Amino acid sequence: MPNAHGKIIANVERLHALMDEEGFSAIVARSGKNFTYLSGFAYPGTLARHLEFPDSPREVLLVWPRTGEPAMVLNSYAAPLARRDSWLERIEVVDDYAESPYHRVADVLDQLGVAEETIGFEKSYVSANRWDEIAALLPKARIADSTELMDRVRWIKTPEEVAALEAGARLLDEAYLEVLPTVRPGDTERLVHSRIIESCLRRGANWAHGILNSSRNTVAYGGESDMAFEAGDIIRNDYVSYLNGYPGHQSRSVCVGTPSDEQKKLYRITRDIYRATIERCVPGARTADIYHFANDSFHEAGFQGNVSLAGHGVGAWWHQQEPYMVPSSARVLEEGMVVALEPHIGYWHLQDMVLVTADGPRLLSPLMSTDEMLVAG
Numbered sequence: 001m002p003n004a005h006g007k008i009i010a011n012v013e014r015l016h017a018l019m020d021e022e023g024f025s026a027i028v029a030r031s032g033k034n035f036t037y038l039s040g041f042a043y044p045g046t047l048a049r050h051l052e053f054p055d056s057p058r059e060v061l062l063v064w065p066r067t068g069e070p071a072m073v074l075n076s077y078a079a080p081l082a083r084r085d086s087w088l089e090r091i092e093v094v095d096d097y098a099e100s101p102y103h104r105v106a107d108v109l110d111q112l113g114v115a116e117e118t119i120g121f122e123k124s125y126v127s128a129n130r131w132d133e134i135a136a137l138l139p140k141a142r143i144a145d146s147t148e149l150m151d152r153v154r155w156i157k158t159p160e161e162v163a164a165l166e167a168g169a170r171l172l173d174e175a176y177l178e179v180l181p182t183v184r185p186g187d188t189e190r191l192v193h194s195r196i197i198e199s200c201l202r203r204g205a206n207w208a209h210g211i212l213n214s215s216r217n218t219v220a221y222g223g224e225s226d227m228a229f230e231a232g233d234i235i236r237n238d239y240v241s242y243l244n245g246y247p248g249h250q251s252r253s254v255c256v257g258t259p260s261d262e263q264k265k266l267y268r269i270t271r272d273i274y275r276a277t278i279e280r281c282v283p284g285a286r287t288a289d290i291y292h293f294a295n296d297s298f299h300e301a302g303f304q305g306n307v308s309l310a311g312h313g314v315g316a317w318w319h320q321q322e323p324y325m326v327p328s329s330a331r332v333l334e335e336g337m338v339v340a341l342e343p344h345i346g347y348w349h350l351q352d353m354v355l356v357t358a359d360g361p362r363l364l365s366p367l368m369s370t371d372e373m374l375v376a377g
Helices: 012-022 032-039 045-052 079-085 101-111 128-137 147-154 159-182 189-202 261-279 287-300
Strands: 026-029 061-065 071-075 090-094 118-121 142-145 207-214 234-243 246-250 254-256 311-313 321-324 338-341 352-355 374-376
Touching: 012 147, 026 032, 026 147, 032 045, 032 061, 032 147, 061 101, 071 079, 071 101, 079 090, 090 101, 101 128, 128 142, 147 321, 159 189, 159 234, 159 246, 159 338, 159 352, 159 374, 189 207, 189 234, 246 352, 261 287, 261 338, 287 311
Parallel strands: 026 118, 071 090, 118 142, 254 374
Antiparallel strands: 026 061, 061 071, 207 234, 234 246, 234 254, 311 321, 311 338, 338 352
């Protein structure tokens, strides 16, 4: 089925096994995560936003049957890039704004001979209006939610996906190494942020986003401001840079100028908890237990507050995916997962991606050492 652009790197074997296990004859992908994962390319810019809005008038869909040729249902703006970059060949083009893509999906399912069987749609992403439309278009089908099935498919990575994540991680660390050591007192958050984004894009990233704030800024997720860094500030950062749809996702603690003894001590405590948390990422580990280890470790070290998220899975299109390392999670780590570990409280933020293996976690972003806090200026 792949075209001249290369082999399919998605975990098709696992996809088919889980479809058989749950009785799905076809899966219809609507979300950016699943469309990108199964199509093999990432839409940029305006086309990307249409993957994010459930009420978009220019939705794109992908039909993946258990047997038979997959098909993408696209509008005229979205089709050219798919023809150039996707590993799938069949494209059904619908009239933008005038024709519902779900009508064409129903036709495709009928042609595949599965219109009266079990079809999976993402209930977490398809709007209620579209869900009603699907039921009307496929009155004899059993329409079921395929959200969790696709989460389970994506969280076990193929070797090619691991290589894609490693390439994304290297790109982001190269941007960090280029920009962060050059920060000087007087540079603003906005200026440094723009340099990191520019460096990622110049190195080939599809897009990049994240946060960068001074430790004196009490609103970390309020966007980069015109606050100027001062000597002694800690630069908190949390970026994602996407290369061919797969993220590099790391965070590095940086001090503007020579850190104080107290700052060095707090960094070492954070680093040691972060590394000990990573070491617990082995097959069979409960994600809730990993969270509680990190949270308890910070409390024992005298930190106030709680860890909000000790870590999460990563994958195509959007960096935060299942499994989430939070108190309520019942997930268990499996060999082949890639998780981003970020146990932190406040602005002491370290993060790396690791591959879960039988021999222990393998770091996918080793280019930039976290042995010592980076000193800028």
